[in-house]
Amino acid sequence: xxxxYFLNISRFLTALFLFILPFSTKILIYDQGSYHFGFFxxxxxxxxxxxxxxFLTALFFLSIHAFLHPEEYKKNQPAPxxxxxxxxxxWLLIFALALTSIIWSPEKIVSFLTALRIAEMIVLxxxxxxxxxxxxxxxxxxxIAGAILQAIIAIGxxxxxxxxxxxxxxEIPANASTLGIARIEIGTLKILRxxxxxxxxxxxxxxxxxxxxxxxxxxxxxxxxxxxxAGILIAGLIFSFSRSAWLGLIIGGSFLLFAHAPAKLKTxxxxxxxxxxxxxxxxxxxxxxxxxxxxxFWENIAVRLKDTKSISVRAEQNENAIKIxxxxxxxxxxxxxxxxxxxxxxxxxxxxxxxxVHNFFLLxxxxxxxxxxxxxxxxFFTFAKIFWEQKxxxxxxxxxxxxxxxxxxxxxxxxYSTQMLLATVLGIFFISTSNR
Numbered sequence: 001x002x003x004x005y006f007l008n009i010s011r012f013l014t015a016l017f018l019f020i021l022p023f024s025t026k027i028l029i030y031d032q033g034s035y036h037f038g039f040f041x042x043x044x045x046x047x048x049x050x051x052x053x054x055f056l057t058a059l060f061f062l063s064i065h066a067f068l069h070p071e072e073y074k075k076n077q078p079a080p081x082x083x084x085x086x087x088x089x090x091w092l093l094i095f096a097l098a099l100t101s102i103i104w105s106p107e108k109i110v111s112f113l114t115a116l117r118i119a120e121m122i123v124l125x126x127x128x129x130x131x132x133x134x135x136x137x138x139x140x141x142x143x144i145a146g147a148i149l150q151a152i153i154a155i156g157x158x159x160x161x162x163x164x165x166x167x168x169x170x171e172i173p174a175n176a177s178t179l180g181i182a183r184i185e186i187g188t189l190k191i192l193r194x195x196x197x198x199x200x201x202x203x204x205x206x207x208x209x210x211x212x213x214x215x216x217x218x219x220x221x222x223x224x225x226x227x228x229x230a231g232i233l234i235a236g237l238i239f240s241f242s243r244s245a246w247l248g249l250i251i252g253g254s255f256l257l258f259a260h261a262p263a264k265l266k267t268x269x270x271x272x273x274x275x276x277x278x279x280x281x282x283x284x285x286x287x288x289x290x291x292x293x294x295x296x297f298w299e300n301i302a303v304r305l306k307d308t309k310s311i312s313v314r315a316e317q318n319e320n321a322i323k324i325x326x327x328x329x330x331x332x333x334x335x336x337x338x339x340x341x342x343x344x345x346x347x348x349x350x351x352x353x354x355x356x357v358h359n360f361f362l363l364x365x366x367x368x369x370x371x372x373x374x375x376x377x378x379x380f381f382t383f384a385k386i387f388w389e390q391k392x393x394x395x396x397x398x399x400x401x402x403x404x405x406x407x408x409x410x411x412x413x414x415x416y417s418t419q420m421l422l423a424t425v426l427g428i429f430f431i432s433t434s435n436r
Contacts, residue, residue, distance in 0.1 A: 032107075046109070046110055087386075121422070124427065128427030147211035151232045153171070157195070158194045163175070201242055203411045206405045206411065209248050210248075244409055338354050359407055359408070360407070360410060363413050383430070
């Protein structure tokens, strides 16, 4: 048997895991907490995702390799990064706090499984930062390929006005009239917001905005492929009608551009040679596709931008989250903060109103208390500090994109696919400057 047989299997399974990560196919493994109020509450149920099975299997084969070849495994560990011990401390404290919260949690199994998900994030973070396992460019290209597939599905959903029959991949069977589905309304006209195979259009938007930045940071060699890929991703992003994703991309993309301006702008685009570089091709693609979208879809986009209903709903959610934090300063328990909503809500909640607050850090505070929010903020501040000291502006741009979205949605905290995307993006940029 070849010495790297198990390692190569692990690499292949991890690559497959990253590609199928957007698929929302999952298996219900614990539902007692979801019937806490007498009806099924999906946010309180625990699931095993099909992509997760591939990841856990990849870890199994990697463990066999590490056991059979311990010296080779240790030799291939990534070079240390300045202040990396603080990152490790924050990760471990967050995990330890989630485990500790089981003591006072109203649904202890839910909190235990939530803590295990945090452990998965930590393992994936350290795995993807190891360039000897999979390079950052390889990981980015796999994620981008999966995102392009999602964008193509999203374009089809918008064009047809209904789902594409891909429920086996996790797509929600829906059209613009389906009760509770994300849509925009122009008078009596209802338009479905594309979600790909995600559970909500906002998650698709966030996924595509991050991968659009990754596309320009790790561009393909062929300029035509870059232009076509960017066009597809932008179209999918537009049809998600996700304002938080649009805003995140604008902030992250603007930072990336201005980080190179004005002194490096000429070199960045090679204007002096009049050549079409990948970055210039990407910039032109974004401009042309955006102009096309504004011309042909302006009415849809304008309606979405003017929508204030969701803003008022989220303001109420934030108010309730602050009340929960005041009542439970140590948190309700990992993954169980929705159980405290009836205690603070001014009105009787309908089943579909039992939603986590749409703010990553407020949700962390409701689950894990003041300390939990402080630890998560500290973790991101430490990443930002390290990236700034390394002058790693690409990583900072992505961090700004993600941080912006986090303040308007919860999916980086409690949805498996985006939890793993967060860990992966942080991992591929958390490398020594000597390896960049």
